[in-house]
Amino acid sequence: MALESLRAGTPVIISRNSGVAEAIANLLTVDFWDVNDIADKMLAVVNDGVLARELRERTSEELRDLRLGVDEPARLTSETYAAAVD
Amino acid sequence: MDVCFYFQLHQPKRVRRYQVFDIGSGGDYFDEAKNRDTLRGVAERCYVPAVEILTRLSQGEGARVSMSISGVLVEQMKAYAPKALAGIQALVQSGGAELLSETSHHSLSSLRNNDEFADQVRLHRDLMKRTFGVEPKVFRNTELIVSDALMPVVAALGFDAMMVEGADTILGWRSPNFVYGSKSAPALRLLPRNYRLSDDVAFRFTARDWSEWPLTADKYAAWIAANPGDVVNVFMDFETLGEHQHADSGIFDFLRALPAALKRNGVRMVTPSELATRKPVALLSFPGAMSWADTERDVSAWLGNGLQHAAHERLYALRDSVLGTRDLALIATWRDLSTSDHFYYMSTKWHADGDVHTYFSPYATPYDAYISYMNVMRDLEQRIAKIARGLKTRDARPKTQDPRPKTQDPRPKTHKPRAKTQSAAKAKAKTKAAKRKK
Numbered sequence: 001m002a003l004e005s006l007r008a009g010t011p012v013i014i015s016r017n018s019g020v021a022e023a024i025a026n027l028l029t030v031d032f033w034d035v036n037d038i039a040d041k042m043l044a045v046v047n048d049g050v051l052a053r054e055l056r057e058r059t060s061e062e063l064r065d066l067r068l069g070v071d072e073p074a075r076l077t078s079e080t081y082a083a084a085v086d
Numbered sequence: 087m088d089v090c091f092y093f094q095l096h097q098p099k100r101v102r103r104y105q106v107f108d109i110g111s112g113g114d115y116f117d118e119a120k121n122r123d124t125l126r127g128v129a130e131r132c133y134v135p136a137v138e139i140l141t142r143l144s145q146g147e148g149a150r151v152s153m154s155i156s157g158v159l160v161e162q163m164k165a166y167a168p169k170a171l172a173g174i175q176a177l178v179q180s181g182g183a184e185l186l187s188e189t190s191h192h193s194l195s196s197l198r199n200n201d202e203f204a205d206q207v208r209l210h211r212d213l214m215k216r217t218f219g220v221e222p223k224v225f226r227n228t229e230l231i232v233s234d235a236l237m238p239v240v241a242a243l244g245f246d247a248m249m250v251e252g253a254d255t256i257l258g259w260r261s262p263n264f265v266y267g268s269k270s271a272p273a274l275r276l277l278p279r280n281y282r283l284s285d286d287v288a289f290r291f292t293a294r295d296w297s298e299w300p301l302t303a304d305k306y307a308a309w310i311a312a313n314p315g316d317v318v319n320v321f322m323d324f325e326t327l328g329e330h331q332h333a334d335s336g337i338f339d340f341l342r343a344l345p346a347a348l349k350r351n352g353v354r355m356v357t358p359s360e361l362a363t364r365k366p367v368a369l370l371s372f373p374g375a376m377s378w379a380d381t382e383r384d385v386s387a388w389l390g391n392g393l394q395h396a397a398h399e400r401l402y403a404l405r406d407s408v409l410g411t412r413d414l415a416l417i418a419t420w421r422d423l424s425t426s427d428h429f430y431y432m433s434t435k436w437h438a439d440g441d442v443h444t445y446f447s448p449y450a451t452p453y454d455a456y457i458s459y460m461n462v463m464r465d466l467e468q469r470i471a472k473i474a475r476g477l478k479t480r481d482a483r484p485k486t487q488d489p490r491p492k493t494q495d496p497r498p499k500t501h502k503p504r505a506k507t508q509s510a511a512k513a514k515a516k517t518k519a520a521k522r523k524k
Contacts, residue, residue, distance in 0.1 A: 025434075051456065
C-alpha cells in the first residue's frame with residue numbers, strides 16, 4: 001500500500017517499525033501510538049508545499065534505484081548463508 | 087617547515103521536537119536537557135582533558151595552537167561546563183592558544199545578509215574580549231565558508247587573515263602549504279587548510295582499514311616535515327580529541343607526543359597571526375562559496391535541498407522585524423536559530439556523506455528537523471507580530487512620560503575597521519608581486 005502510494009507521487013506517513021521504512025528513507029515516520037506526532041506530520045505535509053514536493057522528488061529518485069521482488073532478497077539470503085558456512 | 091594547528095569548538099542549541107500544537111505556547115524552543123547533557127558529556131570526554139594536555143604541552147614544550155569557540159558554546163559553557171571554560175581561559179591567557187574570530191552564532195549569515203554577518207562578528211569579538219581578554223586578528227568563518235564576495239567584507243571588519251579550505255578545485259597545481267593573498271581583498275592573507283594531513287587525524291585516525299593505521303606522532307611529524315612548502319595548516323574540530331576519536335583510540339597519547347616529535351623532525355609550531363605577517367606567494371580566487379564540509383567542499387551540507395532553503399529564507403525574512411522589537415531575549419533566540427547545525431540536520435544526502443549528517447543529528451529524520459524548525463518559525467512570527475502590535479498601540483497613544491526603562495540597542499557596538507584602504511592595499515600587493523617576479 002505504502003509503495004503504491006509512493007509510486008503515485010503521494011507523500012507517505014508510516015510507522016517507523018514498518019518494513020517499508022527500512023527500504024525507503026524519504027518518508028515521514030511516526031510512533032504508531034503517538035497521535036500528536038501523526039497529526040503534526042499530516043498537517044505539515046498538507047500545509048507545506050516545499051515539504052510535500054521534497055518528499056515526492058526524493059522518493060521518486062529512491063524508487064528508481066529500488067529493486068523490488070523476491071530475487072534480490074533471495075540472492076542476499078543465499079550469499080549470507082554461504083558466507084556463514086565458509 | 088612550520089605547522090599551524092587550528093581547532094574549532096562549537097555546540098549548537100538543539101531545537102526540541104516542536105509540534106504544531108506547541109505553536110502559540112510562546113518560546114521554549116530548545117531542548118535544554120539534551121543540550122546540557124551533551125555539553126557536559128563532551129566537556130568530560132574532550133574539552134577538559136584535551137585543554138589540560140595542551141596547557142601542559144604549552145608550559146613544557148612551548149606548544150602553541152589556535153582555536154575559535156562559537157558564542158553559542160561559550161554561553162552554554164558558562165551555564166553547564168564552567169570548568170571547561172576556565173581551562174580554555176587559562177590556556178589562552180598563558181599564550182598556549184591564539185583565539186580566532188568567527189560569527190557569534192556559528193551562522194550562515196555570510197551567505198545571506200552582510201549586515202547580520204557583521205553584527206554577529208562584532209558580537210563575537212565583544213564576547214571574546216569580555217570572556218578571554220583578547221581581540222582576535224584572524225577570522226575563520228562558519229565551517230570555513232569562503233567566497234570572493236565575502237573577503238572584502240572580512241577585510242573591512244579589520245582582520246589580517248582568514249582560514250580557507252585548500253580545495254584542489256581552487257589551488258589547482260599549487261600547494262596549500264603557503265600563505266596566499268586574496269584576489270578580491272589583496273590586504274587579506276589566506277591560510278589554506280591542508281585537508282589530507284588534517285583528515286588523517288580527524289577522520290582516518292581510527293580507520294583500521296587505512297594502510298597507515300595506526301598513526302603515531304613520529305610518523306605524522308615526519309609526513310609534515312617531508313611536505314614541500316612553508317607551512318602545513320592542520321585544521322579540524324576540537325571535538326576530534328576525545329569525542330569523535332575516543333580516548334581509547336590513543337588520540338590523547340598522540341597529542342601528548344606530537345610537539346616533541348615535531349621538534350625532532352625540525353618542524354616549528356606557529357600561530358595564524360604569525361602567518362598573517364608573511365608575504366603571500368600568490369593571489370587566490372574563490373568564485374563560488376566553498377567550505378570544508380562533505381566531499382563536495384561546497385555549501386550543500388546546509389543549503390542543498392528545498393527544505394534547507396525554505397527554512398533559511400524564512401529565518402532571514404524575520405530579521406528586520408525581530409530587530410525592530412528591540413526585545414533582546416527574542417533577538418538572541420532568533421540568532422540561536424541561525425546556527426548552521428539546524429540546517430545541517432535537514433540534509434537529505436542519504437548516500438556518501440549521509441552517515442556523517444545522521445551521526446550529528448538529534449532527529450530521527452531530516453524531515454523531523456524541518457517540521458520542528460518550521461513550527462518554531464510560526465511561533466516566532468506570532469510573537470514578533472504581537473510585540474509589534476503592542477509597539478504600534480504604544481506609539482499611537484498621546485505622548486506622556488514613559489515610565490518604562492529605555493531599551494538597549496540590540497545591535498553590537500561598531501568597531502572602527504583596521505583594514506587598509508583598497509587602493510593602498512592594491513598598490514602594496516603590486517609592489518610585492520613585482521619583487522617576487524624579480
